[in-house]
Amino acid sequence: MITKQYRLTLPAYPRGMHLITRSIEELFDGSVSTGIAHLFLQHTSASLCISENADPSVRSDTETFLNDLIPESYTKFQHTYEGSDDMPAHLKNMLVGTSLTIPVTQGRLALGTWQGVYLFEHRYHASKRTVVITLQGEPS
Amino acid sequence: MITKQYRLTLPAYPRGMHLITRSIEELFDGSVSTGIAHLFLQHTSASLCISENADPSVRSDTETFLNDLIPESYTKFQHTYEGSDDMPAHLKNMLVGTSLTIPVTQGRLALGTWQGVYLFEHRYHASKRTVVITLQGEPS
């Protein structure tokens, strides 16, 4: 077995869900045939997630629902000096998640037909985001 | 270290939480002694999760609570053509999760006494579900 580790810098995205499946797979050089790919976001106000990759309304409905579930208008927040979207961003990150582990089969992510990998940006004005990608498995 | 990868096809379950700990462990042939087991569901409208394995009311309370948190009656959903349970299913999957990683010790899942592995089916009329299982660790 071998380990390969990469750092992927994603551009500053607008708030919402952004498909990054291809950006992840482009890093692979085929050196790991069977194993796992671990994706880790080094930030606490955006998330990594898997979601339906076909109908864009799934993404907008997800965004709408989460914004209602964790509203900026929630009056009990004390951590407000970084903006009204900051504390909701931390909570969305906690519920949606910081990392993903996906099986690798024949050198590719073994996603289901309808699954896509997303960066879910929770801030209105975000910076670049760093993802650490670790591949572990049997070499080709 | 070695990698073993399996595909497990689960039957079409009714909506709710279904204990699959035994189905997972039956796949193990004892070839990995110490390491991790990664379970990945290739679907976006059901979840994999760990929950209390003793009192069935924990499962029914969990189902009740999640149905209230993400109701089919939520009027803002636009993605409705696959049924009123589809968009709630995607959201439950995003909050509960698509995959699990569990330590393996002495060839078995190192679960706590009260922990069980569940397929959480979010659709009323689901099909079979595929789980990709990757074992990585020291051989026996």
Add this chain to the structure above:
Amino acid sequence: MITKQYRLTLPAYPRGMHLITRSIEELFDGSVSTGIAHLFLQHTSASLCISENADPSVRSDTETFLNDLIPESYTKFQHTYEGSDDMPAHLKNMLVGTSLTIPVTQGRLALGTWQGVYLFEHRYHASKRTVVITLQGEPS
């Protein structure tokens, strides 16, 4: 590649979020240089999570929000004989999570600048908590 596995027993913490980054890293003996660290909590009424490590108000806001989202006063719970905080604890665990996987780079957790690892205790009167830690990667 090598696998190292440890068991960490955490003291009985009061309800809330407790930073354990250092307790995890103290276990490392530097034998794994590049790879992943998997942390698994063997309990269903507390969580492991990553959150902002700087401003304590992020922790208290998180606790406040989750307590409002999953209130002990929710009248539909049937699983109440272990206390009014037990079923909310199981639900918080399901939404926040039982395990974390974090990349290891140069023998250390590759966390972002503002990320800390937390035990999130959901019970008022908890016991000790056990975390199984599995390190996998290239040796130093």
